[in-house]
Amino acid sequence: MKQHFLWIAVFTLFALAGCKSLQEKGNDQFLSGQYQYAINTFSQILEQDSTNLEANRVIGESYRLSNRVEKAEPYYRQLAEEEPSFNHYFFLGQSLRAQQKNEEAKEAFEKAKSYTSDEALLARNQREIEAINLAEGIDDYWPKHELVNYKELNTPGPDYSPVLSEDFLYFTSGRQASGLYPATGTPYTKLFRARADGLKVDVGAIQALPEFRNEEGLNQAAIAISPDGNTIIYARGNSTSIKDLPETALFVSYFRGAGFTQPIWMPVNEDETWWNSTPAFSSDGEELYFASNRPGGFGGIDLYKATRLANGDFGNAVNLGPTVNTPGNEMFPREAADGKFFFSSDGHPGYGKLDIFVAENDGSGKQTIKNLGENINSKGDDFGIFFTEYPKAGFLSSNRADGVGDDDIYYFEDKTPKPKIVNVLLNVYTKEAKADGTEAVLPQTRVVLYGSDNKQQGGDFSNTNGRVRFTMNVDSDYTIIASKGGYFSKSIPYSTKGKTPDPATLVQEVTNVSLDTTIVLDQLILEKAIVLDNIYYDLDKADIRPDAAIELDKLVKILADNPTIRIELSSHTDSRSSDAYNLDLSQRRAQSAVDYIVSKGIAADRLVAKGYGESQLIVQNAQTEEEHQTNRRTEFKVIEIKE
Known part of the structure; x- marks a missing residue:
């Protein structure tokens, strides 16, 4: 029995020694950025002790730092239960949000509040809660756009960031990889191209980038080509060689007569320890947009804009500001010809991880940020939009669940029915x-x-x-x-x-x-009188009444339609007053009508006012009111037609 317990004790000591060795190995892998290797190593420890907090911490952090925070939930949950802290609950909330478990995510963010008094951390935490609430009311930016996986173009590895230039589609892919990237366990990426006509890509003739040679043992990705096709900029990094650059940086190659130059490190990187990636040219090629984690930003990764200098380089990088950038990550910029600015972000209200957004001016110079909606975005990463026919068609990248492999290339089209x-x-x-x-x-x-x-x-x-x-x-x-x-x-x-x-x-x-x-x-006959109906005046008055104005407006229209005629406008009274009074009254009425017509824009020299009093009675010896009204009339006649 003693021997039996001794054997158990010896086995336990060997196991603990093995765990310690694994832990040291895993920590070294984690600290060197080999996150997938660290996950594999610490997973072995968790198989023996699922409550090991260090193993849970490293695996959770490794998933988060390698952009797979949605897989970190069980590890942060274990940490939050055993060692509750702001970070543990906050990262648990981010993992839940990335899976669109919104109610659980809000609960985790609420719990995180009680573990800090830091105003900056509380503000960031509150922004996450507000982002979840705002995401529930997102409308599709292009309701009729449909997104399709370009299955013939994609592989089981990563394929992303397509850019169309001079009848070729350039993109990043893990095909023909010579090794695995330790941080994610996925193939190292290279740059490729294939002939393309809009959305139609010749997938049978894909070739490695011919302009210059892809390097082995590192990632080359996110290519940008200037509008004139003479400048290529891309991101290069993640080398395992200690002699190489410590961080991802932008490299540039120029067309010089017979071909493209060997890529060189760009001064716009500024510091070798800063991460710089996802470049894109402005529509005129005079500005370069890119993502960077350099100091002085608003979060993890921000978007910047650099201007082309006299020597052809880009410099004077400027942060795009807090409207576009957030405490989260912003990357993959794309400026459209109409000035709208597209980019990907996990900090603005969205569906989980990176979503594609557009920044547009509201007319007063103020920018508004809009999520493109769930017919474009998903709960995975959605990024790298490029338009082949703005805004109706183009490509984007996504690692959503229905893909062929890791990151996949998708194409989108406006399927709005043609109007009848x-x-x-x-x-x-x-x-x-x-x-x-x-x-x-x-x-x-x-x-x-x-x-x-x-x-x-x-x-x-x-x-x-x-x-x-x-x-x-x-x-x-x-x-x-x-x-x-x-x-x-x-x-x-x-x-x-x-x-x-x-x-x-x-x-x-x-x-x-x-x-x-x-x-x-109507026939136009000189000196033929035409009666204007319904021109009435109050008794013994010459003012134009509203009902008379309606009829006079018809005459105004006739004069406007016939600019070569000159008319006499005449007024007639009945016989129920003295001749002199009726003559004066009719003249005043005729003049009032002429004045009204002139006020409507008709030249005064085209009108003659004439009052005839009772000298031209239609009904002689009128007896009834109806007969008197027939005599009280307003007429016009054309007295001249100018050539």
């Missing part, structure tokens, strides 16, 4: 008014169509049937003017609003709607 076309065909019939009150066809009448902007949309002479046809737009306002020698020209408003079917109810791609209208012209 409705052609409005308007038949305008021209007629003349006869003396007997009938109407007759008036051929060879000039008919002109004007849009709401007063620009001519068409014009022609009516045919022998008095018809002219115009093609018009739906829901639009027009003016139609008809003119013919010897007739008063006339303009009429015409609207197609409410006269066509709703396109949503149509089945055919093209529907023609035929409408009719008629314009009746």
